[in-house]
Amino acid sequence: GEDVEQSLFLSVREGDSSVINCTYTDSSSTYLYWYKQEPGAGLQLLTYIFSNMDMKQDQRLTVLLNKKDKHLSLRIADTQTGDSAIYFCAAGGGATNKLIFGTGTLLAVQP
Amino acid sequence: NAGVTQTPKFQVLKTGQSMTLQCAQDMNHEYMSWYRQDPGMGLRLIHYSVGAGITDQGEVPNGYNVSRSTTEDFPLRLLSAAPSQTSVYFCASSTTIPGLAGGGTDTQYFGPGTRLTVL
Numbered sequence: 001g002e003d004v005e006q007s008l009f010l011s012v013r014e015g016d017s018s019v020i021n022c023t024y025t026d027s028s029s030t031y032l033y034w035y036k037q038e039p040g041a042g043l044q045l046l047t048y049i050f051s052n053m054d055m056k057q058d059q060r061l062t063v064l065l066n067k068k069d070k071h072l073s074l075r076i077a078d079t080q081t082g083d084s085a086i087y088f089c090a091a092g093g094g095a096t097n098k099l100i101f102g103t104g105t106l107l108a109v110q111p
Numbered sequence: 112n113a114g115v116t117q118t119p120k121f122q123v124l125k126t127g128q129s130m131t132l133q134c135a136q137d138m139n140h141e142y143m144s145w146y147r148q149d150p151g152m153g154l155r156l157i158h159y160s161v162g163a164g165i166t167d168q169g170e171v172p173n174g175y176n177v178s179r180s181t182t183e184d185f186p187l188r189l190l191s192a193a194p195s196q197t198s199v200y201f202c203a204s205s206t207t208i209p210g211l212a213g214g215g216t217d218t219q220y221f222g223p224g225t226r227l228t229v230l
Contacts, residue, residue: 008151031210042115042201042221043154088153092210099210099219101146101154 002026004091004102011108018076020105022089025070030093032065034074037086037104046074046087076107084109113137117202117222124192124229132187132225134202140220142205143185144169145177147198148224154201160185161208192229200225 004024012018024032030051035043049056049063049072056063062075076083086106092099118133136143144159156169160179174196176188185204189196203209205219 004153040223042203042223043219044221045218090210094210097208097210098156103151103153 002091002094002096002098002100004089004100006087006089006102006105008103009106009108011110012079013110014079014081016079018074018079018083018107018109020074020076020087020089020107022072022074022102023070024072024089024091024100024102026091026094026096026100027067027070028094029091031091032063032072033090033092033099034061034063034072035088035090035101037088039085043088051093079107079109081109081111083107115202115204115220115222117200117225119225120223121226122228124189124227126193126229128192130189130192132189132200132202132227134185134187134222135183136185136202136204136220137183138204138220139182140204140206141182142208143179144203144209145175145185145187146201146203147171147196148201149198157187157200159208189227192227194229196227197229198227200227 033048034046037043060077064073086104088104089102115136141162145157146154158177160166202222209219
């Protein structure tokens with residue numbers, strides 16, 4: 001079946017930039033999402049990008065999409081301790097008509 | 112709006128016991144779903160509903176039942192709990208079906224989760 005993969009853990013220092021990477025297998029995916037899960041809470045949609053876009057910027061967040069390589073990344077500028085969370089990538093709008101979530105990346109921000 | 116609410120927050124069961132996880136939303140969303148979250152496996156869809164009276168199976172439906180008698184409520188029933196069902200369960204709702212080709216990008220709202228341990 002279709003799959004979305006992420007690295008499990010990323011550690012950065014406060015003030016640095018964080019880059020969380022994701023790869024997906026369904027080349028027909030039309031929407032790629034980033035969700036944030038804070039400790040003890042449900043998932044919250046952070047941002048999304050359409051497959052016909054290369055980049056989307058929203059304040060400190062920059063999403064880059066390489067459709068050829070089926071690679072998505074989320075860059076967080078000036079990372080703060082409040083950004084510590086699990087970040088999920090998800091792909092949807094493709095041939096499966098399903099939303100497929102990645103395994104999540106735990107971002108730890110060191111003060 | 113309370114959004115999506117789930118009860119209980121925590122539950123411990125013995126193998127073979129049954130229980131119901133409650134989920135409610137007050138946003139008049141047609142689409143509701145249940146996911147389970149396990150370490151290293153992301154979120155997996157258990158069951159979903161596209162409206163009152165309509166439910167369907169997701170990726171991992173075995174051992175779970177659902178019903179949708181009202182738009183607001185979507186309970187998940189564990190018929191005979193097993194240790195393999197130890198997980199964190201999330202309920203979610205949205206106006207359209209997430210991931211549907213051409214379905215748009217309506218936000219899917221998640222509840223706070225229920226942490227279930229089966230001994």
